[in-house]
Amino acid sequence: MKQYVLALDAGTTSSRAILFDKDATIVDVAQQEFTQIYPHPGWVEHDANEIFDTQKKVIEQVLGKHSPQQINSIGITNQRETAVVWNKQTHEPICNAIVWQDRRTAEYCNSIKEAWSKKIQSKTGLVIDAYFSATKLKYILENVEGARTLADQGNLAFGTVDTWLLYKLTQGRLHATDATNASRTMMYNIHTNEWDDELLTLFNIPKSCLPKVLDSSDDYGTTTLFGGEIPIRGVAGDQQSALFGQQCTQSGMVKNTYGTGCFMLMHTGEKAFESKHNLLTTIALRLNGKTQYALEGSVFVAGSLIQWLRDELKMIDDASKIEALARKVSDSGGVFIVPAFAGLGAPHWNQDARGSIFGLTRGSNQSHIARAALESIVYQSAELIDCMHKDSGIEIKELRVDGGAVVNDLMMQLQADCIGVNVLRPKVIETTALGAAYLAGLYTGFFDAAEISKNWKIDQSFTSTDNKNLNIQGFKKAVEATKFFAS
Numbered sequence: 080m081k082q083y084v085l086a087l088d089a090g091t092t093s094s095r096a097i098l099f100d101k102d103a104t105i106v107d108v109a110q111q112e113f114t115q116i117y118p119h120p121g122w123v124e125h126d127a128n129e130i131f132d133t134q135k136k137v138i139e140q141v142l143g144k145h146s147p148q149q150i151n152s153i154g155i156t157n158q159r160e161t162a163v164v165w166n167k168q169t170h171e172p173i174c175n176a177i178v179w180q181d182r183r184t185a186e187y188c189n190s191i192k193e194a195w196s197k198k199i200q201s202k203t204g205l206v207i208d209a210y211f212s213a214t215k216l217k218y219i220l221e222n223v224e225g226a227r228t229l230a231d232q233g234n235l236a237f238g239t240v241d242t243w244l245l246y247k248l249t250q251g252r253l254h255a256t257d258a259t260n261a262s263r264t265m266m267y268n269i270h271t272n273e274w275d276d277e278l279l280t281l282f283n284i285p286k287s288c289l290p291k292v293l294d295s296s297d298d299y300g301t302t303t304l305f306g307g308e309i310p311i312r313g314v315a316g317d318q319q320s321a322l323f324g325q326q327c328t329q330s331g332m333v334k335n336t337y338g339t340g341c342f343m344l345m346h347t348g349e350k351a352f353e354s355k356h357n358l359l360t361t362i363a364l365r366l367n368g369k370t371q372y373a374l375e376g377s378v379f380v381a382g383s384l385i386q387w388l389r390d391e392l393k394m395i396d397d398a399s400k401i402e403a404l405a406r407k408v409s410d411s412g413g414v415f416i417v418p419a420f421a422g423l424g425a426p427h428w429n430q431d432a433r434g435s436i437f438g439l440t441r442g443s444n445q446s447h448i449a450r451a452a453l454e455s456i457v458y459q460s461a462e463l464i465d466c467m468h469k470d471s472g473i474e475i476k477e478l479r480v481d482g483g484a485v486v487n488d489l490m491m492q493l494q495a496d497c498i499g500v501n502v503l504r505p506k507v508i509e510t511t512a513l514g515a516a517y518l519a520g521l522y523t524g525f526f527d528a529a530e531i532s533k534n535w536k537i538d539q540s541f542t543s544t545d546n547k548n549l550n551i552q553g554f555k556k557a558v559e560a561t562k563f564f565a566s
């Protein structure tokens with residue numbers, strides 16, 4: 080009896096295997112962390128073999144309790160942009176994977192901005208940045224011994240983490256990725272759905288090392304590594320998977336994930352809007368050969384601000400205590416925090432800005448700081464929503480939320496008040512893994528499209544109120560002052 084779909088969530092710090100049943104309920108989870116490698120300041124690497132080994136172990140842990148015969152299919156979701164390069168003959172990586180956070184190619188990116196920004200934005204939807212895979216692959220081709228020769232022989236393979244896992248799970252039978260992952264490489268034309276020859280020439284990347292690009296719900300072969308044959312039928316990058324897990328499938332539907340940072344995506348249907356506010360245009364999904372698009376923006380520091388208050392200022396001993404502390408006051412007493420620990424993301428894109436606190440008086444206390452911290456997360460997210468609205472002209476009707484920090488009811492209420500629409504927190508907040516499970520199960524018929532939208536259930540709805548204690552204009556002023564201080 081095929082009663083489950085297995086989602087593989089290949090994250091930045093851990094590999095997870097999550098088993099879902101037909102009602103989208105989690106039946107079992109296994110998780111294993113892997114090593115973060117920091118060879119130089121600003122460099123971040125992973126050992127691709129360790130990524131696969133930990134992923135394999137967590138699958139085995141889950142299948143140890145439930146047999147492979149019970150698994151309808153596998154769906155994969157993954158940290159995006161990270162570049163893995165391996166030898167097609169030995170299936171061995173030729174170097175460590177270069178992780179999305181790695182900044183080693185920042186200087187090169189700056190050097191091509193003037194000439195290429197417009198073109199790269201119009202083809203790939205992206206702002207030129209070291210995050211995206213292209214310059215990481217270029218770096219490997221130029222700096223890892225033997226890489227170029229292997230590429231010339233047609234024996235070199237590049238992939239994001241999904242592609243690497245697919246290759247290993249199918250024992251080299253499939254070198255493929257899905258359109259959402261391809262859209263984060265800065266080599267893929269999101270409008271024509273092809274690897275872009277002009278960009279490949281710019282980065283001097285041979286097409287022979289690139290994976291073929293499939294729909295997000297598609298035939299990704301089978302794995303026989305766990306006894307029996309398990310079909311792999313869904314793949315999507317983590318944020319797109321979360322968007323689908325939240326069932327944001329129509330134009331104008333938005334989700335925001337509140338974790339270390341915030342990731343906000345707005346579905347824009349089959350229309351790709353070019354951003355005038357430094358948001359990214361990205362592929363939301365490709366289903367049945369039809370490409371759906373999204374606008375994406377991120378807040379670099381969100382939950383990590385709460386960690387800072389906990390670990391550095393010792394204001395709280397647990398992140399969960401921030402809410403009670405903030406509730407002791409009804410407003411921030413004129414205090415604003417701009418948590419630009421590592422610069423500012425969209426719409427500001429200022430690498431030099433650093434964190435600041437404004438408006439302190441002799442009466443400012445911990446509760447004011449706590450409240451200002453929560454408000455800063457809310458204000459930054461509101462700025463993204465505003466940009467999405469301006470870029471697309473689409474009215475946003477509600478915000479669906481997930482991530483570890485959404486347990487904070489006060490923050491969710493403030494978010495609803497600040498953006499003027501209701502914030503909806505679903506029952507299942509494991510939306511990333513759920514999205515991948517849905518993609519796989521939709522292909523096989525395990526899930527039905529109408530049924531899964533009914534599975535999305537509200538845990539709590541935060542109704543927007545007219546909250547006079549919020550002051551986004553004050554926050555914007557603080558951001559401008561922060562930028563000025565960095566100039």
Ligand code: ADP
Binds near residue numbers: 338339340487
């Ligand atoms: P990630 O996946 O980015 O590691 P999670 O989704 O696990 O993050 O969320 C953890 C983050 O949420 C941490 O940064 C933590 O500080 C923050 N967080 C946890 N509980 C709360 C809370 N009650 N209020 C605000 N932030 C919280």
